[in-house]
Amino acid sequence: MNQRPTIAEIAAEAGVSVPTVSKVLNQRTDVAEVTRQRVEAVIQKRGYVRNRAARALGGGQNGLVDLVIPWSLDSEYYQEILYGIEDVLSQAGKDMVLFTMYHEPQRQEELLARVSDRSTDGAIFLFPNSQAHIKELQRRHLPCVVIGESLSMLSHVPTVRNTSWIGDVMATEYLMSLGHRRIATMLCGPADHLITRARLAGYRAALEGAGLPIDPSLIREADFLPESGYAQTHALLALPDPPTAIFASCDSQAAGIYRALYEQEKRIPRDISVIGFDDIPSSAWTSPPLTTVRQQLKEMGRLGATMLVRLMAGETLDTACVELAPSLVIRDSCAPPPMHDR
Amino acid sequence: MNQRPTIAEIAAEAGVSVPTVSKVLNQRTDVAEVTRQRVEAVIQKRGYVRNRAARALGGGQNGLVDLVIPWSLDSEYYQEILYGIEDVLSQAGKDMVLFTMYHEPQRQEELLARVSDRSTDGAIFLFPNSQAHIKELQRRHLPCVVIGESLSMLSHVPTVRNTSWIGDVMATEYLMSLGHRRIATMLCGPADHLITRARLAGYRAALEGAGLPIDPSLIREADFLPESGYAQTHALLALPDPPTAIFASCDSQAAGIYRALYEQEKRIPRDISVIGFDDIPSSAWTSPPLTTVRQQLKEMGRLGATMLVRLMAGETLDTACVELAPSLVIRDSCAPPPMHDR
DNA sequence: CTGAAAGCGCTTACAG
DNA sequence: CTGAAAGCGCTTACAG
Numbered sequence: 001m002n003q004r005p006t007i008a009e010i011a012a013e014a015g016v017s018v019p020t021v022s023k024v025l026n027q028r029t030d031v032a033e034v035t036r037q038r039v040e041a042v043i044q045k046r047g048y049v050r051n052r053a054a055r056a057l058g059g060g061q062n063g064l065v066d067l068v069i070p071w072s073l074d075s076e077y078y079q080e081i082l083y084g085i086e087d088v089l090s091q092a093g094k095d096m097v098l099f100t101m102y103h104e105p106q107r108q109e110e111l112l113a114r115v116s117d118r119s120t121d122g123a124i125f126l127f128p129n130s131q132a133h134i135k136e137l138q139r140r141h142l143p144c145v146v147i148g149e150s151l152s153m154l155s156h157v158p159t160v161r162n163t164s165w166i167g168d169v170m171a172t173e174y175l176m177s178l179g180h181r182r183i184a185t186m187l188c189g190p191a192d193h194l195i196t197r198a199r200l201a202g203y204r205a206a207l208e209g210a211g212l213p214i215d216p217s218l219i220r221e222a223d224f225l226p227e228s229g230y231a232q233t234h235a236l237l238a239l240p241d242p243p244t245a246i247f248a249s250c251d252s253q254a255a256g257i258y259r260a261l262y263e264q265e266k267r268i269p270r271d272i273s274v275i276g277f278d279d280i281p282s283s284a285w286t287s288p289p290l291t292t293v294r295q296q297l298k299e300m301g302r303l304g305a306t307m308l309v310r311l312m313a314g315e316t317l318d319t320a321c322v323e324l325a326p327s328l329v330i331r332d333s334c335a336p337p338p339m340h341d342r
Numbered sequence: 343m344n345q346r347p348t349i350a351e352i353a354a355e356a357g358v359s360v361p362t363v364s365k366v367l368n369q370r371t372d373v374a375e376v377t378r379q380r381v382e383a384v385i386q387k388r389g390y391v392r393n394r395a396a397r398a399l400g401g402g403q404n405g406l407v408d409l410v411i412p413w414s415l416d417s418e419y420y421q422e423i424l425y426g427i428e429d430v431l432s433q434a435g436k437d438m439v440l441f442t443m444y445h446e447p448q449r450q451e452e453l454l455a456r457v458s459d460r461s462t463d464g465a466i467f468l469f470p471n472s473q474a475h476i477k478e479l480q481r482r483h484l485p486c487v488v489i490g491e492s493l494s495m496l497s498h499v500p501t502v503r504n505t506s507w508i509g510d511v512m513a514t515e516y517l518m519s520l521g522h523r524r525i526a527t528m529l530c531g532p533a534d535h536l537i538t539r540a541r542l543a544g545y546r547a548a549l550e551g552a553g554l555p556i557d558p559s560l561i562r563e564a565d566f567l568p569e570s571g572y573a574q575t576h577a578l579l580a581l582p583d584p585p586t587a588i589f590a591s592c593d594s595q596a597a598g599i600y601r602a603l604y605e606q607e608k609r610i611p612r613d614i615s616v617i618g619f620d621d622i623p624s625s626a627w628t629s630p631p632l633t634t635v636r637q638q639l640k641e642m643g644r645l646g647a648t649m650l651v652r653l654m655a656g657e658t659l660d661t662a663c664v665e666l667a668p669s670l671v672i673r674d675s676c677a678p679p680p681m682h683d684r
Numbered sequence: 685c686t687g688a689a690a691g692c693g694c695t696t697a698c699a700g
Numbered sequence: 701c702t703g704a705a706a707g708c709g710c711t712t713a714c715a716g
Contacts, residue, residue, distance in 0.1 A: 023685095054708070057691090059711050256627060262629035362703070
């Protein structure tokens with residue numbers, strides 16, 4: 001039989017008992033150095049790997065981490081974050097289990113059930129839309145980390161996010177530095193959401209800082225899809241006094257803005273400037289290449305995963321909430337406004 | 343104590359033994375109907391869910407499926423497939439564990455170790471670059487399914503893929519019907535790969551069928567990234583007799599083609615036509631919208647997952663290999679060639 | 685520092 | 701049709 005070795009076989013071969021091998025495996029200190037080395041040699045030689053299910057049942061960890069996402073992994077945005085998470089987690093010997101909430105409340109129950117299973121050693125939440133279940137998981141001592149804005153700043157869940165409103169300030173100031181005075185902006189979701197409001201505040205602050213008026217007709221409702229950028233751009237262009245620059249709330253929305261502009265035969269950036277937000281990989285390949293605000297997506301993933309690994313190892317975090325600053329990536333979609341508009 | 347109920351508690355409450363509850367849970371037939379109903383009522387009432395680890399240890403299934411991908415989930419292409427897989431698997435009560443091969447041979451060993459664990463009930467391989475480990479897993483009776491081209495047609499692993507070369511025929515014929523005679527095509531990977539050759543054969547067959555010559559300078563090496571499309575388009579345009587249409591091997595490559603054309607101030611489709619391959623979601627939002635060959639990506643995911651679910655349930659598949667036919671999606675990136683080129 | 689013992693929550697033969 | 705028994709491969713007290 002070419003079966004995978006069990007802890008019992010290792011113990012027999014090393015001439016010790018099963019608990020002793022378990023101690024070595026769990027890096028306990030109450031093992032004689034000689035014993036440890038002997039056991040480790042056998043483990044090495046036989047290529048022993050613990051059985052995950054048995055470990056979990058016995059009360060140990062099982063090397064699985066839940067990745068809880070609100071919807072599907074359907075945007076480059078998520079992918080980038082995931083990439084960072086995967087990087088750290090695989091180094092730590094953890095595997096990811098995808099758990100999709102689909103915005104269904106009943107899925108939360110499933111998640112809780114699975115955790116009381118000890119099916120999983122920890123969980124990473126991407127842009128959670130509720131915190132109730134996270135709190136419940138923490139109450140059951142499951143290490144949890146949130147990546148992305150969380151609904152409440154009061155949360156006690158370790159969080160890593162981008163200081164996005166600063167990005168709005170940067171983009172708006174950059175456009176103004178080019179000479180733009182009529183800058184349209186798109187919202188990034190429902191107007192009553194905290195993040196939406198925070199980001200809008202960045203735009204307003206920049207404008208006010210420069211003594212420019214705020215024109216409500218230049219603030220448009222939109223979401224993360226190209227459709228909304230498309231529709232609002234057409235609306236913007238129909239204004240008596242249209243903007244000379246459009247600030248997209250995210251790069252994927254910018255594709256819709258580009259398209260509306262293309263249809264109206266407006267050249268970017270000669271006739272009108274466009275600036276994005278996120279800097280997803282494909283933004284480097286639009287025509288013209290999109291100037292945008294870079295969020296450190298991979299880094300968010302890496303940091304969040306690192307925090308979780310620490311938590312799972314029983315360590316305590318010194319900083320529960322990490323904010324990453326955005327930066328400006330200047331490509332070719334912005335230029336000074338046309339002469340007659342200055 | 344508000345703990346999650348165990349099978350023992352259910353048994354006690356229903357007035358039966360533990361094995362009997364287990365039988366009900368596993369839909370065995372050797373249980374009296376009355377007993378079954380009584381047990382099921384208690385299960386229902388207590389919201390009982392089996393402990394995954396205990397199940398796996400005891401010899402049952404644990405509700406986990408490995409999703410084995412060659413690299414990272416870094417393209418819309420994968421995402422679409424994943425979406426289909428997720429759809430079916432979540433219906434079947436299975437969760438996905440992401441397993442990334444990173445093209446590292448040593449990862450194959452890890453995969454094997456994990457499976458002898460019975461950590462997982464089955465595995466779905468996306469575009470595997472080797473079949474050795476899949477065969478080994480099958481030998482250990484782990485249900486496996488391949489989605490995407492597999493290296494050998496002789497494989498005994500159930501597979502679902504697209505009949506991609508037909509797509510190449512369709513695209514080429516469409517371009518010819520528009521009046522094009524000099525059609526460039528990009529390879530979709532190393533020239534010695536089976537898929538690359540098969541797809542090229544589709545292009546050739548269409549051309550030959552129409553009695554058109556095959557010009558080797560119009561067949562360009564490329565991969566799945568925009569960069570290669572970009573570089574080859576510039577090279578194509580520098581030819582003494584440049585093509586009037588370019589056939590991209592995939593939509594993400596088309597972004598590079600668009601960009602090169604944009605830089606050379608060639609208008610699509612007035613000056614030159616571009617056709618893609620895959621029909622990833624963002625292709626509907628390029629400017630102009632990309633005419634492309636649609637691969638049924640979500641459907642591939644759904645079918646593959648469905649096959650795996652059957653296999654895990656102990657059923658046998660009537661068809662081991664399913665081929666999905668592509669179709670043409672006509673948008674705005676193709677037109678008849680300019681007058682002087684006809 | 686070491687190991688005998690009990691237990692985690694299931695499952696599968698197998699005897700009745 | 702039902703259930704007593706043994707076992708899956710670990711882990712954690714706890715006694716020595």
